[in-house]
Amino acid sequence: MATFSTAERKRRPHGDRKSTEMSLHLKQTFEAAVLTNLYLRSQIDIYVKILQSDGGNYSACVNAATLALINAGIPMRDYVCACTAGFVDETALADLCHADESGGGTSLALALLPRGEHIALLQMDA
Amino acid sequence: MRRLNLQKTENMAADMRLPTFRKQVTLSPSLSALDGKDLVVPGDVITSDTGFMRGHGTYMDEEKLTASVAGEVERVNKLICVRPLRTRFNGEVGDVVVGRITEVQQKRWKLETNSRLDSVLLLSSVNLPGGELRRRSAEDELTMRDYLQEGDLISAEVQSVFSDGALSLHTRSLKYGKLGQGVLVQLSPSLIKRQKTHFHNLPCGASIILGNNGFVWLYPAPGQQDEEAGGYYTSLEPVSLSDREVISRLRNCLLALGAHKVLLYDTSVLYCYESSLPHQIKDILKPEVMEEIVMVTRQKLVEQEG
Numbered sequence: 001m002a003t004f005s006t007a008e009r010k011r012r013p014h015g016d017r018k019s020t021e022m023s024l025h026l027k028q029t030f031e032a033a034v035l036t037n038l039y040l041r042s043q044i045d046i047y048v049k050i051l052q053s054d055g056g057n058y059s060a061c062v063n064a065a066t067l068a069l070i071n072a073g074i075p076m077r078d079y080v081c082a083c084t085a086g087f088v089d090e091t092a093l094a095d096l097c098h099a100d101e102s103g104g105g106t107s108l109a110l111a112l113l114p115r116g117e118h119i120a121l122l123q124m125d126a
Numbered sequence: 127m128r129r130l131n132l133q134k135t136e137n138m139a140a141d142m143r144l145p146t147f148r149k150q151v152t153l154s155p156s157l158s159a160l161d162g163k164d165l166v167v168p169g170d171v172i173t174s175d176t177g178f179m180r181g182h183g184t185y186m187d188e189e190k191l192t193a194s195v196a197g198e199v200e201r202v203n204k205l206i207c208v209r210p211l212r213t214r215f216n217g218e219v220g221d222v223v224v225g226r227i228t229e230v231q232q233k234r235w236k237l238e239t240n241s242r243l244d245s246v247l248l249l250s251s252v253n254l255p256g257g258e259l260r261r262r263s264a265e266d267e268l269t270m271r272d273y274l275q276e277g278d279l280i281s282a283e284v285q286s287v288f289s290d291g292a293l294s295l296h297t298r299s300l301k302y303g304k305l306g307q308g309v310l311v312q313l314s315p316s317l318i319k320r321q322k323t324h325f326h327n328l329p330c331g332a333s334i335i336l337g338n339n340g341f342v343w344l345y346p347a348p349g350q351q352d353e354e355a356g357g358y359y360t361s362l363e364p365v366s367l368s369d370r371e372v373i374s375r376l377r378n379c380l381l382a383l384g385a386h387k388v389l390l391y392d393t394s395v396l397y398c399y400e401s402s403l404p405h406q407i408k409d410i411l412k413p414e415v416m417e418e419i420v421m422v423t424r425q426k427l428v429e430q431e432g
Contacts, residue, residue: 035194070167070196073195073196073212074195075194076195077169077194078168079168079169115171115192
């Protein structure tokens with residue numbers, strides 16, 4: 001995450017727990033989507049830098065990385081699309097922003113491969 | 127104490143431009159390039175017919191042949207594959223490549239050829255100086271660096287493909303070998319047309335090597351061919367100004383064609399060179415001039431085909 005991406009300047013942009021967790025989730029998501037059996041003994045690095053963080057960080061990273069991988073010509077099973085959904089004050093919301101996420105309601109992040117309707121990652125925070 | 131003689135040059139006008147959207151250069155809608163092209167993205171089902179064999183860029187998903195990369199569907203009889211629009215160079219046996227030496231190892235050189243893995247040039251795949259035919263000894267191994275060092279450019283042909291995808295190259299012909307003075311242009315491999323020969327002597331006064339890996343080498347037309355040297359001799363004589371201008375113009379033309387995704391082969395490069403003659407060499411890099419030149423080139427190519 002860039003230091004200027006959040007409302008308050010981040011003093012430690014890398015290596016904090018949330019970033020590490022997000023990196024791990026991204027790795028798991030793309031290991032499911034990329035045809036890794038064609039790349040034995042090779043490593044695919046995905047670098048994502050968040051310039052503006054206003055909720056739905058993980059979803060934005062997944063969408064951006066999908067497009068980058070397709071542009072690079074790396075074989076994938078399908079597009080990976082991600083979005084968040086939530087329930088705040090008895091109202092169902094989609095694509096939550098930072099205020100919605102920290103408002104005290106639940107939020108659900110979903111990454112899925114649309115054609116075959118396979119879910120790559122499902123994560124709920126309360 | 128040396129005196130620096132500073133000459134005051136006249137003020138040269140600097141060209142500044144703000145970023146704008148670039149208009150896409152297309153011919154009339156009836157000749158649109160998308161006609162007859164089957165473009166797919168990952169996840170698109172190509173066919174549910176089980177009678178087809180699957181090639182690169184596809185995978186089987188519950189008896190349905192699905193694309194795994196974004197590109198064009200190619201069908202050769204019963205084989206279906208998808209050629210990605212943008213990818214690293216996937217070499218095949220017989221391709222001509224231009225590569226740069228990155229490492230000198232025991233009995234082999236490693237080259238960078240815009241592919242997923244570094245290509246390999248074995249010591250046994252190069253010609254010895256003087257054209258001898260003998261087994262490579264330990265002495266040859268020690269003098270490898272005298273022939274090819276890190277940073278040298280060579281032209282070579284793909285001999286075989288290792289199981290992990292790395293290419294094995296050879297320079298066992300007099301037309302391949304170390305490249306001397308010239309200009310390298312790095313473009314996408316998918317823009318180079320496959321032809322019978324990739325070495326061309328253009329009538330405008332320069333020679334070109336269109337490597338299949340997207341590396342194009344421009345060099346002044348060789349005067350006298352030194353047959354005995356066998357790829358070792360690199361001429362270090364100064365190149366004349368007219369030759370250098372031709373090569374610079376060709377390089378800018380290649381960049382213009384690459385920016386507008388025009389297929390590169392000797393005819394298209396030559397037409398682009400001719401249509402760029404009314405402009406100054408440095409003007410060719412301007413977007414409007416690039417568009418104009420590419421439009422004229424495309425027009426000429428269509429006329430030539432029709």
